[in-house]
Amino acid sequence: MKDLNLLVRLRPVAFIVVLLAIWQVAVMMHPGQLLPSPWQVIGGLADLLQHGLLFKYVVASLFRVTWGFGLAVILAIPLGLIIGWYHRADMALGPVIEVLRPISPLAWIPIAILWFGVGDLSAIFLIFLGCFFPLLLTAINAVRSIPDVYVNAGRNFGLRPLDLIYRVLYPAVIPQLLIGLRISLGVAWLVVVAAEMIAVNSGLGFLIVDARNAGNRYDLVVAGMVVIGIIGLLLDMAMRSLEKVKSFRWSYSED
Amino acid sequence: MPTQTAGQHSSTRESVDTAKLSTHNLGMVFHRGGETISVLEKINLAVADGEFVCLLGPSGCGKSTLLNTMAGFLSPTSGEVRVDNQIVQGPDPRRIFVFQERGVFPWLTVEGNIAFGLANLTREERERRIAHYVQMVGLQGFEKAYPSELSGGMKQRLEVARALAVNPDMLLLDEPFGALDSITRLTMRQELLRIWQTERKTIVFVTHDIDEAVQLADRVVVMSARPASIQQIVTIDIPHPRDISSARYLELRDGIFAQIGLAHKI
Numbered sequence: 389m390k391d392l393n394l395l396v397r398l399r400p401v402a403f404i405v406v407l408l409a410i411w412q413v414a415v416m417m418h419p420g421q422l423l424p425s426p427w428q429v430i431g432g433l434a435d436l437l438q439h440g441l442l443f444k445y446v447v448a449s450l451f452r453v454t455w456g457f458g459l460a461v462i463l464a465i466p467l468g469l470i471i472g473w474y475h476r477a478d479m480a481l482g483p484v485i486e487v488l489r490p491i492s493p494l495a496w497i498p499i500a501i502l503w504f505g506v507g508d509l510s511a512i513f514l515i516f517l518g519c520f521f522p523l524l525l526t527a528i529n530a531v532r533s534i535p536d537v538y539v540n541a542g543r544n545f546g547l548r549p550l551d552l553i554y555r556v557l558y559p560a561v562i563p564q565l566l567i568g569l570r571i572s573l574g575v576a577w578l579v580v581v582a583a584e585m586i587a588v589n590s591g592l593g594f595l596i597v598d599a600r601n602a603g604n605r606y607d608l609v610v611a612g613m614v615v616i617g618i619i620g621l622l623l624d625m626a627m628r629s630l631e632k633v634k635s636f637r638w639s640y641s642e643d
Numbered sequence: 644m645p646t647q648t649a650g651q652h653s654s655t656r657e658s659v660d661t662a663k664l665s666t667h668n669l670g671m672v673f674h675r676g677g678e679t680i681s682v683l684e685k686i687n688l689a690v691a692d693g694e695f696v697c698l699l700g701p702s703g704c705g706k707s708t709l710l711n712t713m714a715g716f717l718s719p720t721s722g723e724v725r726v727d728n729q730i731v732q733g734p735d736p737r738r739i740f741v742f743q744e745r746g747v748f749p750w751l752t753v754e755g756n757i758a759f760g761l762a763n764l765t766r767e768e769r770e771r772r773i774a775h776y777v778q779m780v781g782l783q784g785f786e787k788a789y790p791s792e793l794s795g796g797m798k799q800r801l802e803v804a805r806a807l808a809v810n811p812d813m814l815l816l817d818e819p820f821g822a823l824d825s826i827t828r829l830t831m832r833q834e835l836l837r838i839w840q841t842e843r844k845t846i847v848f849v850t851h852d853i854d855e856a857v858q859l860a861d862r863v864v865v866m867s868a869r870p871a872s873i874q875q876i877v878t879i880d881i882p883h884p885r886d887i888s889s890a891r892y893l894e895l896r897d898g899i900f901a902q903i904g905l906a907h908k909i
Contacts, residue, residue, distance in 0.1 A: 537746040540716055545760035545809065546736040555759075559750040 424607040429614065432607035441595070445612075446619065449580050449591040452508060456515025457576040464520045465565065468527020469557065485524065493518035493579050497586050510587035511580060518579035519572040526568025530561035563631075570627040577620045592616050662689035662725075663845045664713060664738075664813065669722035671708055681870040682708050686722070688864060688873060692812075695839055695846045697856035699899070700866030706849045707743070707817050709871070713847060714740040714815050726813070736760055738813035739806035743821060745798050747790045747805065753777065754786045756801055760809035776804040779838065796827040800834065807838065813845040820855070832858055836883060853903070857896045858885055865902055875902050 408426045415425040424432070436442035471481055493514045500510040534557065542556035584593025592612050599608035671683040682705040690696050698706040711717040713724050715734040724731040726738065734740075739760075747756050754773050761769045777783055780800035782793075790798050799819055806814055816835075820828045836859065839846055850856050856863045863877040877899060881891055 537742045538748060540714075540734070540740065541742065541746050541748070541759075543716075544714065544734040544736065544740050546734075556748075559748070562750070 424610055428607040429610045432605070432611035433614070436595075436608065436611060442615065445590060445592050445595050446615065448588075449584065449593070450619075452511045452583070452588075452591065453515055453573075453576045453580050455508075456512040456580070457519050457573055459512070460516050460519035460523055460572065460576075461569070464523035465527045468524040469531050469561065471524075472528040472531025473557070485521065489521040489525070494582050497583070500583075501587055506587055506589070508588065511583040511591070514583040514587065515576045515579050518575045522572045522575060523568050526564060526571075527561070530564035530568070531557065533564070534560045566627070566631050570624065570631075573623055573627055574620065577616075577623060581616055592619075661691075663692040663694070663727065664688075664690040664847070665725045666709075666713070666719075667722050667725065669709070669712065669719045669724060671705065671712065671717070672720045683712075683719070684870045684872045686871075686873060688876075690845060690847060693843045693845055695848065695859060695861045697860035697863045698847065698849045698866060699853065699856040699863050700851065700871060701868050701903070702851050704866050704868050705871035706851075706866055709866075710740070710815050710817050710847060710849050714738060716740070736809050737811050738815060739809060739811045741799075741802050741806050741814060741816045741819050743817040743819065745790070745795075745802070745822075747798050747802050749790045752787050752789055753782055753793070753801055756790070756805045757808045759805055772808050776808045779807070779841075780804040780834070794827075795823050796831060799823065799831060803835070803838065807842060807844075811844065813847070816846065816848045818849055818851070821850075828855075835859070840883070853896060853899050854887070857892060857899065858887060863899060865899060875899075877902075 411423065412426050415422055433442065436445075496514055496517055497510075500513045504510040504513055538556050538560055539552070542552045547555060580591065581593035581596070584591035585597045588594055589598075592615060596609050596612040599605040599612065666686045666688045669683060669686040670681070673680045673682055686709060688696075698709060700706045708717065712719045713726075713731070715724075715731045715738075726735075740746075748759065751759065754777075757773045757776055758769055761772060764772070773786070777786055780803060782797060782801060782804065785793065785797070790801065793801065802819070803814075820831045823831060832855065835846075848856075848859060857879055860879055863879060864873055865875045865877065866872070867874045877895060879895055881889070881895070885892060
């Protein structure tokens, strides 16, 4: 039984190994046209590590994501909760949000550079935009979908408005907010790469563009992509672990 | 005939002034998309302290709306609700509403739910009450469990415990056992009666189940279809525990069936 478990657990690893082998064979059959080989990519990673660039770029990207995502969380969630709560008083902000929401954050790049120049601020602004609208809509919907019984029960036990927010609204919206946070952190990680290709000169997005421009170093390009994928996965795993907190996960186990 | 016919001024055993809860010419009108729907008309009812009253009527007749105005969640469009002769202005922990849907907070444990209304008490008093009501509704061993780990009947008992823990004068129950299977429902009725007999709260219980009403109530308030008004108030003069195959029980039950206009045959 234990052996079987081990086999099952190793399955994804084995699959990756097979893919890497196919990749290696394909590159050997068409050298120089398709992709750098896995070995070259590992060499590229080693190169980046040696020059201290890998760590520096990862930190630069994470720094921007932290600020852009953090600011969006701080602004969008309270705003969304308020809009959702007062939906009976006609939603003045609705149409504005609906028009701004479908605009890709990438379309804002020229404006971002105009306003903030080439640098961290531009990238942070773009990440902020990418996270703000999904978070805002999640928060609005989360409040609206709170069943009336919870609010009425809270009022019945004599809660004042502030207590009602802290002891009923907040716990009631947590599960939906967690999903929104997870999605928008994913968006943030997508946007930072694109923003760094244009608006700054450090970070993993910059690494990819720079490696291509400075002498077609495709080993570095793919190395950058691999690092982006792995960090994205780690960020998502971190967000998922929040969903396992017992008092947060009530809605997932509700029958 | 033990049943009393309720006219414009429904006769009650208690005088309105000394009643625990009373409604005075209460009416409720809803406006939906330009349409005006009258839900309640001229409801005059007095409930005595410690009395168990069932509001009985067809689904959608407005009996839940009436209960919501008693709780203070809704304001009547005409007339008023009085509790201890004070006009009801909003919800109050002295009368706790037990919801038709599962109203327990899913993000709190059994203990956390029971303690929800006890924030102002000392720690010792709070723990004493939690232990007392956990025991009363038979949830020992589940203190740390979340509602998702409980059965439907346990959740409903938890909600009753949460309501009783704040020591209200009155419980307002809105078809509390409607979602339970018929066996659990019978047990829950027995438990509610047991709790009522120990705690002596005033209870207003909304149901569309004639048997349930006749098994539980001191008086059954039979309501008409929308717009709901009081058709008849039936005093159930059978002591507890009630023998539900006794002649008197069947007589009272069949009287209500006839009143609602149902031939008791299928």
